[in-house]
Amino acid sequence: MNTSSTTASLRDGTPFISEYQASERARVISNVDYQLTFFLSEQSQFRAISTVNFELNGTAKNLTLDLNQANIISMIVNGSKIYPKYNGSYITLSPSLLQSGQNTIAIEFTREHSTNGEGLHRFVDPVDGKVYLYSHFEPAAAQQMFALFDQPDLKASFQLNVHAPKDWQVISAMRESSISAQGNDNVWVFPASPKLSPYNFSLHAGPYHMWQDNSGPYPMRLFSRQSVTEQVTPQDWFTYTKQGLYFFDRYFGIPYPFKKYDQVLVPDFLYGAMENAAAITFSEDRFLFNAKMTASQKERLAGVIMHEMAHQWFGDLVTMKWWNGLWLNESFAAFMGTLATAEATEFTHAWRTFYASGKQRAYELDSLVTTHPIEVPVATTQNAFDNIDAITYQKGASTLNQLSHLLGKETFRQGVKQYLTEFSYQNAQLDDFIGSLAKASNRDLSQWTQEWLYKAGVNSIKAEYTCANGMISDFQLVQRAVSDEFPTLREQKVKIGLFYQRQHGVEEHQTAVVTYKGARTNVSELVGAYCPDLVYPNLDDWGFVKVDLDQRSMNTAKQALNKVHDPLLRSMLWQSMWDSVLDGQAPLNDFINVALINAPLEQDYTILGQVISNLLRAKEMLDLMAPANKQYADKVSRALSQMSLRMTMEHHKNSDFQRRWFSAYVSLSTQSDPLKHLQQLLTGTTKVKGLVLDQDLRWDIIRQLNRFDYGNAYALLQREKMTDTSDSGEKAALAAEVIRPQAHLKRQWLNTIEHSQAMPFSKLRVAMFNLYPAEQNLLSAATAEQRLANLIELDKKGPVFMRSYTQALIPRACSIDNITMIDQVLNTETGLSKLTRRALLETRQNEYRCINIKQLVKPQ
Structure with a gap:
């Protein structure tokens, strides 16, 4: 034995x-x-x-x-x-x-x-x-x-x-x-x-209320609770579903494997959606709105429908053998979902949205000490979701995307079809998938697999070139590992673009497609070209690699950002400027100053969302840094809220742009004048032309007023709570109450979060994410030691609870003292789960980053 x-x-x-x-x-x-x-x-x-x-x-x-x-x-x-x-x-x-x-x-x-x-x-x-x-x-x-x-x-x-x-x-x-x-x-x-x-x-x-549509290749049904039917636009759901079913039938060359296509909107959902075979569930919180869907909300709906639909083949028809293969399911669905959204719906810019959102999160996670390979062992079902993150989804999707460029898109498609055909209704492993692609391309992919799937960390590339007599005399792509701890250098194919400032804008003059590997790659085909004003070494975003702009290109980007006509390139340049702040290469002031000048000029809806998102992160950093730089923080807050209101008023003929700017205005309103204006909008004593305050916006305003306990915010909260008795209304009211800056209230809610047996987890989660906004750092500090001390006991509640708790309530303070407290827990509490320990390590690293950014801020 x-x-x-x-x-x-x-x-x-x-x-x-x-x-x-x-x-x-x-x-x-x-x-x-x-x-x-x-x-x-x-x-x-x-x-x-x-x-x-x-x-x-x-x-x-x-x-x-x-x-x-x-x-x-x-x-x-x-x-x-x-x-x-x-x-x-x-x-x-x-x-x-x-x-x-x-x-x-x-x-x-x-x-x-x-x-x-x-x-x-x-x-x-x-x-x-x-x-x-x-x-x-x-x-x-x-x-x-x-x-x-x-x-x-x-x-x-x-x-x-x-x-x-x-x-x-x-x-x-x-x-x-x-x-x-x-x-x-x-x-x-x-x-x-x-x-x-x-x-x-x-x-x-x-x-459940049911809608039906039989106009597509398979019968479609949509379900929701009866009380929310007015918030559902079934035609949008059926349109995107039908477009996806036609697309995937063609792409895979295998008919949809189930007889019908049902989609169910459900409350209290833990995730965005779930690919149950032929009966997909979607989170109400993410897909039900009290007004006409904005362009970004529609695009998100289309993208998630496509993501879950891709799973019907890749995940349901062919399933991984064990949970270490879950990344391939999710990476593939993220890749195919974006591809289908771009090619089968009106959202042809879906890859730009992917770049500006999820892919950036993947770059950030892959730069942390807690990064991990895409393919990792999973010891038990308790650990199945330990590494389900942006590396699993968006880095994995980006890796598959650049592999399709490396092999050729049709070759890649044929390999996928072979895999799905051979393993239909079975379980498969990574080697089976890679083997199908290798067979289709007649190429050994073992080295690629090792570099991309079994090695952690992200690389950066930078163009190094010299010019003589106005011409490029030498051009090299320099690759480096972002972290010394993860030194792997990888092979991938990218497109390099040379750009020149002209009277009417920044124009592309020449491109070169290069497969690079190792530390340096000579690009001889660009020698002899006119010396450029801007070089971008990952044009069209083929590769998964961070771009480090050379100084000449960075200067051009700052001076002529609004003259860059290619929207993906403009998005990438915005990102390079934000990355330079995160990497400690430029002060936060630089990004804010560029944004104050260029954000109002931005005519691309997707890029505007990207810029506003980074401005909100910049504001959050300044709030965490308080009381340091308080005078500058107040000045920035005033400038950003004024800009947002001005643009809200200017865009009265475009509801999508107006709503995007107004949502920013609400979030950036932290001082008495804009808060007073918000209260007047809420009570109807003033209006903004073209703006309709639907129930979602009303709750956003009430939450912001209560966040700063402005005026009669609490009375407005109680009144709205009686008016909107829906589930989403209950959660919005809860968020507005929990966020109020009162010490006794914070302690009560922390106790409820940590000990309540009666409150549904969906509401506990709302409380977690609203308890300590960045500017309430003194209130957070008052319970920081308690929250850290309780981690070992809270860990027993399991991964569902701890995924939210660690994201929301591990203390952040942008201070050495906070790092010392986190160190103490890491050094003494050896029984913490992998999930919780990882969250502590990431928070500590982000604290160091925040301190570095704080030291670079220039008082103005």
């Missing part, structure tokens, strides 16, 4: 399973199918019967069946009724009850519904009291709803029967085959699904 492997296969009593334990289970289990019957009602508890059919191949010691926090009524194994060996996380199956070949286990149980967004989540609509249920299983929460082998490589078919109230809809991976009355309920019967990983199966039930 191998005692070490026997010990390793023993589980620890928690719901989590290790990769080794899962592989051992998959070694002896095959041909799984589930017959599931649910008895659903408006009550807080549900009853279910979970029948598991499977083949056992060989002996099965320590075999477990996952079922989380259930009250088991009966258990029958191969016809024999038994008393289960159950610890609240899983059932240990006695080998004597199992047989080689076919086995059947039937378990009847009851369980409380979840309220944290996992398992079978229950939500009571505050408007009309109606109850809505939806499931969320990723990474391993199906066990919170039924008994199963909860791991991705044990794919199974799911046959479903649901008893539910007669006014309810029931939605799952398949369309129901029958609905029949039985007493006060309807019984919904669903045929067996194709083979799916458990986390891709789903069940949603409640009195």
Whole structure:
């Protein structure tokens, strides 16, 4: 007997399973199918019967069946009724009850519904009291709803029967085959699904409103709560969905693998959306609005629809074997979602949006001490989401994008098609995907795989060139590792652009496509060109690499930014100026001064959003630095709010631009004059031409007034709370109350966040992110030690809670004292989870960065 492997296969009593334990289970289990019957009602508890059919191949010691926090009524194994060996996380199956070949286990149980967004989540609509249920299983929460082998490589078919109230809809991976009355309920019967990983199966039930559209290649349905139907624009959803289905059918060369396409808007959702097979869930918080959708909101909707649709092939049809492969699912969906949005919808600039938002977050994370390779081991299901971040999504997507440039777009597409065809309804690994691309391109990709997927860190490139007699005499691309700790230099293909200042703008004169690698690459084709005013070495954003502008190019960018006609290049130049602040190469003042001159001239909606976002970050940094530079911070605040109001008024004929500028005005209003103006707008004593204050904007203003406790802000909050009793209204009111600058209130809410058992997690999360805005640094300091001291205990609440808590409530103060406190925790609390420890390390590094930026600020 191998005692070490026997010990390793023993589980620890928690719901989590290790990769080794899962592989051992998959070694002896095959041909799984589930017959599931649910008895659903408006009550807080549900009853279910979970029948598991499977083949056992060989002996099965320590075999477990996952079922989380259930009250088991009966258990029958191969016809024999038994008393289960159950610890609240899983059932240990006695080998004597199992047989080689076919086995059947039937378990009847009851369980409380979840309220944290996992398992079978229950939500009571505050408007009309109606109850809505939806499931969320990723990474391993199906066990919170039924008994199963909860791991991705044990794919199974799911046959479903649901008893539910007669006014309810029931939605799952398949369309129901029958609905029949039985007493006060309807019984919904669903045929067996194709083979799916458990986390891709789903069940949603409640009195959902339904829209239908059969004009596309597959029948489409959209569902929402009844009380929010006026906020849904079904035509937009169906238009983008139809465009995506046509696009992906063509791109993959494989028809959509499921028979119908359902999308469900759900409350309290943990993420943006989830790719359940043929029954995709979307977060209400991100996709329901109280006014006509803005251009950016529509683009986000289209992009997320495309992202989840890409998963139907890449993730659902072909699924990773274990959670270390989750990055490939998400990277591919992020890449394909952006590609489809750009090529199949009106948002042809989607790659620019990708560059300005998610890709920048990936660059930032990849520059931190906590960066990680794209492909990393995942020890247990508890760690499945430890590294699910912008490196997983946007760096991975960028890596795939530059690989498609390196191999050629059609070759890349053929490789993807081969992969999906070969592994349909199966599980696959990274080598399978890379092997398909290597075969299609007839190229060895092992070195590329090592450099890009198994090595961490980001590189930068810089153009180094000399000119003689007005001509380039020498031109090199210089690559370096941003961090000495992650020294890998990589190969990729980029386009270099040379630009010249002319009377009517900054114009492109010459480009060169270069595949570079190593520290220096000669670019001989540019020798002899006219000496440029600006060089951009990653034109059109093919590569995943930070651009370090040479000094001549940086000067041109600052002087002639509004004369750069190419919007992607202009976006990149804006980003280079912001990066120079973050990297400590230029004072924050420089960026703010350039923005005050150029932001009002910006006519591109996407770039304007990028610039405003960075200005808000600049303002947050200045607030964290207080009381240092207070006089300058007040001056900046006044200038930015005045600029935002002026542009709000100027754009009265363009609602998208006006709303973008007005939202900035609300966020940048921190002094008495603009706050007084906001209060007057809210009460209707003054107006801005063209601006309609919908419910979302009203709450934004109320939150800002309460943030600074201006005037009768609290009374306005109470009045609005009575007017808007919706779920989104409750959360907005909560945000406005929590953000008020009162010490006793902060302590009360911190206690609620850390100890409440009753408040839904979705509301606790709102409280977390509104408790300590940057300018309330003294109030934050008052509880900073307590929050750090409580981390070890809070860690026991698990990754869902801690992902939000660590983002929102690890203290930030832009000070050495705060760094010392964080160091103390890191050095003494050795039992912290990987997730929490990583958050502390990142906060500490960002504190050092903030201090460096503070030292460079020039009082003005």
